[in-house]
Amino acid sequence: MIRVNSEFTIAVHSLVLLAYRPDRTATSEMIAANVCTHPARVRKVLSCLKKTGYVATREGSGGGYTLACDPQEVTLAEVYRVTSIGSIKPSWCSGDEDEDCLVACNMAEVMDGIFSEAENRMLTFLEQVKVTDVLDRLRLVHAAKP
Amino acid sequence: MIRVNSEFTIAVHSLVLLAYRPDRTATSEMIAANVCTHPARVRKVLSCLKKTGYVATREGSGGGYTLACDPQEVTLAEVYRVTSIGSIKPSWCSGDEDEDCLVACNMAEVMDGIFSEAENRMLTFLEQVKVTDVLDRLRLVHAAKP
DNA sequence: CTTATCTGTAACATTTATAATAACAGTAAG
DNA sequence: CTTACTGTTATTATAAATGTTACAGATAAG
Numbered sequence: 001m002i003r004v005n006s007e008f009t010i011a012v013h014s015l016v017l018l019a020y021r022p023d024r025t026a027t028s029e030m031i032a033a034n035v036c037t038h039p040a041r042v043r044k045v046l047s048c049l050k051k052t053g054y055v056a057t058r059e060g061s062g063g064g065y066t067l068a069c070d071p072q073e074v075t076l077a078e079v080y081r082v083t084s085i086g087s088i089k090p091s092w093c094s095g096d097e098d099e100d101c102l103v104a105c106n107m108a109e110v111m112d113g114i115f116s117e118a119e120n121r122m123l124t125f126l127e128q129v130k131v132t133d134v135l136d137r138l139r140l141v142h143a144a145k146p
Numbered sequence: 147m148i149r150v151n152s153e154f155t156i157a158v159h160s161l162v163l164l165a166y167r168p169d170r171t172a173t174s175e176m177i178a179a180n181v182c183t184h185p186a187r188v189r190k191v192l193s194c195l196k197k198t199g200y201v202a203t204r205e206g207s208g209g210g211y212t213l214a215c216d217p218q219e220v221t222l223a224e225v226y227r228v229t230s231i232g233s234i235k236p237s238w239c240s241g242d243e244d245e246d247c248l249v250a251c252n253m254a255e256v257m258d259g260i261f262s263e264a265e266n267r268m269l270t271f272l273e274q275v276k277v278t279d280v281l282d283r284l285r286l287v288h289a290a291k292p
Numbered sequence: 293c294t295t296a297t298c299t300g301t302a303a304c305a306t307t308t309a310t311a312a313t314a315a316c317a318g319t320a321a322g
Numbered sequence: 323c324t325t326a327c328t329g330t331t332a333t334t335a336t337a338a339a340t341g342t343t344a345c346a347g348a349t350a351a352g
Contacts, residue, residue, distance in 0.1 A: 004234055004235070004236055004261065004264075005236065005339085006236040006238040006240070006339080006340085008236075009236060009238065009239075009240045009257055010240060012257070013240045013241065013249070013253050013257075016249055016253070017249050020248070020249050027297090027298070027299090028298080028299075029298090034241070034245075034247060034249060034250045035240045035241065035250075036240060036241060036242050036250075037240070037340080037341080038340080038341050038342065040300095040301085040341080040342075040343085041340075041341075041342095043299060043300065043301085044300085044301080046299090047299080047300060047301085057298090057299060057300090058298080058299085058348090058349080059297090059298055059299045059300080059347075059348040059349060060296095060297065060298055060299080060347090060348045060349025060350060061295095061296060061297040061298060061348090061349060061350045061351070062297075062298075062349080062350055062351085063297075063298045063299065063348080063349070063350085064298070064299085065299090076260070088150055088234060088268075089150070090150055090151065090152040090154075090155060091310095091337085091338080092152040092155065092310080092311080093155075094152075094155045094156060094159045094181045094182060094183070095159065095180070095181065095182060096182050099180075101180060102166070102284055102285065102288055103159070103162055103163050103166050103180060103284060104180045104181075104182075105288075106284045106287045106288050107159050107162070107284065109287050110280060110283045110284055110287055111155055111158070111159075113283070114222070114272075114275065114280075114283075115150065117271060118150075118268045118271050118272060119268075121267045121268050121270065121271040122234075122264040122265075122267050122268050124267065125263060125264050125267040126260075126264060129260065134256060134260075137256045137259070137260075138248055138249060138252045138253065138256055139248065141252045141255050141256055142248055142251075142252050151310085152310080152311085173326090173327070173328090174327085174328075175327090183311080183312080184311075184312050184313065186312080186313075186314085186329095186330085187311070187312075189328060189329065189330085190329085190330080192328095193328080193329065193330085203327095203328065203329090204319090204320080204327080204328085205318075205319045205320065205326095205327055205328045205329080206318090206319045206320025206321060206325095206326070206327055206328080207319090207320060207321045207322070207324095207325060207326040207327060208320080208321060208322090208326070208327075209319080209320070209321090209326075209327045209328065210327070210328085211328090237308085237309080237339095238339080238340080
C-alpha cells in the first residue's frame with residue numbers, strides 16, 4: 001500500500017544517537033557511520049530538524065550537531081510531521097477525473113481522504129512515543145539478547 | 147516514511163466498482179479501464195481476493211469477476227491484510243547489527259516494532275470502513291461538485 | 293591570514309521498486 | 323473449433339529512492 005519514507009528513520013536514529021551520547025554532540029560523518037548512510041544524506045535530514053529547533057548546528061572546525069531539545073518531550077509524531085507527513089499515500093492513483101463514472105472520477109479523492117485519516121491514526125500512536133522511549137526500547141531489546 | 151502499496155487501492159476500487167454495478171459483475175478489461183491500469187494487473191490483484199472469497203471468477207467466454215461478499219460487511223482492514231500487510235515499513239533499514247553500539251545494532255529491530263504498531267493503529271481505523279462506506283463517500287464527494 | 297574541518301545544498305549517477313506490457317497455457321460458452 | 327475469458331510468468335519501461343561528488347560558506351586554531 002503505502003510506505004513511510006526513510007528520512008523518518010534517519011531523523012529518529014539521529015536524535016536517539018545524540019541523546020545517547022554523553023556530550024549530545026556528533027558530526028554528520030559520525031552519525032552517518034552509525035546510521036549506515038552517506039553524510040550528505042544525514043545533513044539534509046538534520047537541516048530539517050534544525051529548522052524546528054530539535055538540533056543546533058555549528059559550522060566550521062570542531063562543529064557538528066547538538067541535541068537542542070528535551071528527548072523526554074519530543075515525540076515521534078513531531079518528527080514524522082517534519083520529515084514525512086503524507087508519505088503513506090501511494091503516489092499511484094486509481095481512476096480518472098475526466099471519466100463519466102461516479103466511481104472512476106472520484107475514487108482518487110476518496111482514497112486520498114482515507115489515507116489521510118489512516119495516517120492520523122498512526123500519528124496518535126507516534127504521539128505517545130518519545131525519543132527517550134526509543135532509547136528504552138533499544139536497551140530492552142539489547143538486554144534480551146544472549 | 148512509509149508508503150502503502152497501490153494494490154490496496156486497486157483491490158478497493160475493484161470491489162467498490164463491482165458493488166456499484168447492478169449485476170455485480172465485470173471483466174478484468176472493464177475494471178482495468180475504470181481503474182486506469184493494465185488488465186493483467188487487475189487479474190493479479192483479484193486472484194488474491196478470490197482466494198479469500200471476496201470475489202468469484204468464471205473463466206472462458208462470458209466469464210469475469212463477480213462480487214461474492216456482502217459489501218456492507220467487508221472492511222478495508224480485511225482488504226489491507228490480504229493485499230498489503232507490512233507495507234508501511236520502509237525497505238531501507240538504519241544501523242548495522244554487527245556494530246558494537248547499542249543504538250546502531252538494535253535500531254532496525256526497534257523501528258520494526260514501531261512501524262508494526264503504527265500499522266495496527268491504521269488497521270483499527272480501516273476496520274471501521276466498509277466497502278459500502280467507500281461508495282457513500284464517492285456519492286458525497288460527487289454531490290459536492292458544481 | 294591561512295589552513296583544516298565542518299555544514300548546507302545542489303547536481304548527478306546508480307540502484308531498486310513499481311508499473312506496463314506481452315505472451316501463452318488453460319477453461320468454458322456458443 | 324473458434325472466440326472470449328482468467329491465471330500466471332517473464333520482460334521491459336519508468337519512476338523513485340539512495341548514494342556520491344562537488345563546492346560555496348562558516349569557524350576554529352595555529
